[in-house]
Amino acid sequence: MSAFLARLLTVTLLAGLCLVGSGPAATADWAPGPAVFGMGSRQEVPVTMDDGTVLRADVHYPTNPDGTPAEGPFPVVLTQTPYGALMSVAPGLTDPEAGLALLGGGNRHLVERGYINVIADVRGTGGSQGVWDFLGKREALDGAALVRWAADLPNSSGVVGLEGASYMAINQFFTVAELGEDSPVKAMFPIVPSLDPYRDMTFPGGNFGVASNVLYLAMTGFMQLVNAATAGNPDLATVLLQRAAGLLSFHADLLLQAVGNGELVNDGPYWRSRSPRSVLPQVVATGVPIQMVGGWDDVFERGQLLLYNDLQTIAAGGEQGRPMTPDQPVDPDYRMVMGPWHHVTAGAGIDMDRLRVQWFDHHLKGVDTGLTGPPLRLNEVGTDRWVGATHFPFPEATPTVLHPGAHGSLSTTAPTRSGTDTIIYAPLAVPCNRGLDQATAGGLVAVFNALRLPPPCTYNDNLTQLPLLGKTYTTEPFDSPQTIAGPLSASILATASRSDTQFAVTVSTVAPNGLSRPVASGSLLGSHRAVDESRSWRAPDGSYLLPFHPYTLEAKQPVRIGAKTRYDIEVPTTFARVEAGHRLRVTVSSADTPRLLSTPLNLLNQLGGIYGVEWGPGASHFQIPMAPADAFAEAPAVG
Template identity: 45%
Template sequence: MTRSLKSVLVALLLGLTMLAPATASADDRVVVRTNVGALTGAEQAEKYDVVVERDVPITMRDGRVLRADIHRPATKGTTERAQGTFPVILVQTPYGKGVGNSGLGAMNPYLVKRGYIGVIVDVAGTGGSEGQSMLFGRSEALDGAELVRWSAALEGSNGKVGLLGGSYLGIDQVFTAAAVGKNSPLKAIFPIATASDPYRDLFVAGGLVNMTSSLGLIAGYFGLRTLTPFAERASDPLDALRLSLQHGLAGIPFELTTGLNALLENGRVYDGPYWQERAPQNVLDKVVANGVPAYVVGGQYDVFQRGEPLLYSGLQNAWAGRSVHAPMNRTQPVTSRYQLLTGPWDHGNQGSTVDLDAIELAWFDHWLKGVDNGITDTKTPFHVQEPDGASYSVARYPSEAATYERLHLQGSKSLGTAAPTASTGSDRMLYKPVSLACQRAIVQWTAGLARDLYAQCSKVKELTAPQPGDLSYDTAPLTRDTRLAGPVGLTLRVRANRPQTMFVVTLQDVAPDGSVTDLSAGALLGSARAITQGRSWASRGGSYALPYHPHTEAAEQPVPVGRVTRYDIEIRPVFSTLPAGHRLRLLVQSGDTPHLLTSPGRLLSALGGVYDVQRNAVAASYVDLPIASGALPTGR
């Protein structure tokens, strides 16, 4: 098989597992200058060509052999290594190191051509590497620390190492940075599209298993691990077959177990030691203690939309000596060593509207080459690009510029700031396990693969309108442009006739012509409604901007039939400005096919459900919104 054919095969597989980003043309991009400083033409100019050493063996501490491709600067117009020493950019991938030159899982030639050695390694149990894949397990972190030391000692290395990559590769960066210890060769990381808590960011939403993003990824991950050895070890077909069989058998303890647990409603369907070991947020204090700076990039429509800002707040809190799980307070100091850039991107087009290459170069030039380029000259390291292109920066998350304001569910299916005064009042919705509306979820949970489909179906009003049995509540037209900036908390009080309930809620922007744009969404399984107070972020009046549900088997409790029950639902963070004249809509549904599904047992407990959503003075329902500017209407 030729290398070009192999690259096509791996790129196709990579796309199926949601990690092949689309890139915007140079004309479509804008450079985020707020934190990059004034990069000079000389700093951005290509200085070298690239020469690659393929399938280099690395013998690890226990005898396993991992394999790497080494991308070196070459003298322009030749294939001869350039003279001198260079910092190393290390990429750890489970998707095949020979995938090509683009994407979250590849080596970026832009950096190599500007004076970096690029090392891309197949992590253990994937591609051409031996061993057991651990999906971010402890041994993988130890491998990362060992690979950092190996990279620093490479011929031609100046002894300084940075980490790069997105999704799985970004998560591995965080764990590696936590495992290297102090005074290591690792000087900076650049995690893109990275989870803080894979269980809550990817596997479940409010206790509902996300079949598309989790089980779909598991199936694709298994397929890749069994097929990529033939691409990575094409020079030795027998070794490729050996590795393929080894990787396939290793799928039993992870892919098969996790899939069966989800279907049978046990084991890893709940949060516990397995998932806690794999949550980057739990090691952020070690990253800071080891002195490793981090520039996080995330998307407002990414599968890890929830987690990326939490990485920022966790790192800043660790630096300030506070809990990594707490919201930042309005007076704590911040550092430019930890920054975040979030924009209107899904998992497959991260950074497509900015010059992400220039930002990566500036970050690594500063920390690995000592270049004073302005990348750290900021007191507001949380950078936002909104869907309309507007950009701004703040210091904290939740934003110090935002205050929480409450919109109540009111009569006539309206939303307004005025609290209900009547002692009765409710709206009825029906449980429907199937929902086929056109919503941004089809883009978010397929990591951008359905981007074009959503662009087309979202233009059809019949496909974006509420369906029979759903509820929707609209504000009056906004009188001023209104900016939302942060996590959104929804409190519903509902009387149900079944011991299980399900809620899928979407916050939407409705234009004067009736067109609908999904801003963000959230979900909650009724039996998973328990709250962990110490981990939940407050909004106002005893409610939550970010409710934290323990999602343990012990915390599960049936819904009391016929009694009004409170549900606190996390809506993932919103960074968007609604223009004057637009309306804000809260859509309440009970299904999100094929993304959020439940097990057969839970389904049987929910079938036939009738929900009376309360909106009265005795049992109010409301949404708490982070308003950075503008005003909300009193009613409709």
């Protein structure tokens, strides 16, 4: 049976069964119903895998007024977490209920509306036995087994939805791919997922993502040991030894390889097998609908609209990795909401409960919940405005080449003469920048918000633009409001005095009072400048819209000292307003700390470097797609 027919038949059958909480509902009038049930829980339920390893899961189920389990049948929503019980009871940074769902705890809102909610500890974490296989094949096999087990729980309807944020978003793709067609999974709800962990967070631009990686390794290492000791596991000694093995095989190994330029420093089989990109064709073949939530300031932001693009392109029969064409049909089962969020604040300010129930009621219960309108809902950075879109890259935007020139000018008109701007390599930059807030998952922003203080870095990058730290290029004020609608790129033609380079490029909007607000930033290690043409996107004029770098050991090449060399730098997508009277600024520098830091051997090849950035005919330029601010129609984030 084809995935499409299976999905159609499932929806029809579920509608006919009149599951709890379903029934006829007019599209225009739909709203999440009130709480109908209480919530009961069974903690640390053992689930045995095919190799004898015992995983543990918490099962939260609807109850009657007297506390007894309600009969159902109920759909199951499953989350697979590596963070264990300690995070499951942690309060959220913005909203307690949202925090529980984000971190892997039980979702009371769903349970009270007729869902069984299962939170399972992945192998080697929480109360589960085994050694953690970070997004690996063994974990995918476990995920498939957990889905089948959850579908057979008492009072289950036999259909399953997958939900979760970050790691718990990424592993949904591997689970669905492993299950294949006609599985119990009928819907996914990934929040702040990654398309490609190597490029999105671990080694963006080919450099070590020091802030994100160190925080993540420290957090997960601590959590795994604490959760193992507090989970009440009867075989505690064995589990603790397994945790130690996991820490050595992933945490210590990644850090040691970063220090010694080991295999994991470059892209290769390890990272590719842990990238959802590698299984998207199998995911699309299953026909499972996917509602994604991403954030413009999320640590995984780079890959989120690319993930939407790939799902749509594969579904339309196109080649994965190629951009959607303006006339390409759009599959309404692949949707995304992109908001003004960091990693830990995803969904803040919108009705995430409504979005979640609307999605699961439609696909797991067969309710007509009014899933219409544009599949892309985008917050315009710098405003409270939400708009709708269908295609990415955005056909409403015109790819626009901006040329740097004398005295820091930036214009659509190429300069008629040539010049050179000097940048002195500095391994460290002013830490108060957008990258710090993004790489630390928004934790610092959340602290300032809790103290009711304005975050000092997120909306102001003037300090990073000091002359010795980089070179800025700024346009004249805009006559009318425009929207930067990426993806973006920078092509830097430069000489260097050392055998490796590091370039960081930041795009900012500048208010009349001089306040510079960063909206997008990218970077590139010079020795990783090779471009894979087959996976790169070009604008109509032939310049790069999105250069794709292999980042493999085989593609790596030293920089020729003193030779003019082109560096094509990917600048992750933004969707940002430039108001009338405001200007656009591009800053080229040599550092983006503490978000990025070169590994020690690469650093030795950069120290003492002096760069000559060339501008003029045929020299450096920036590709920034622009659209009139009214080119996109307003649409609610949820509805």
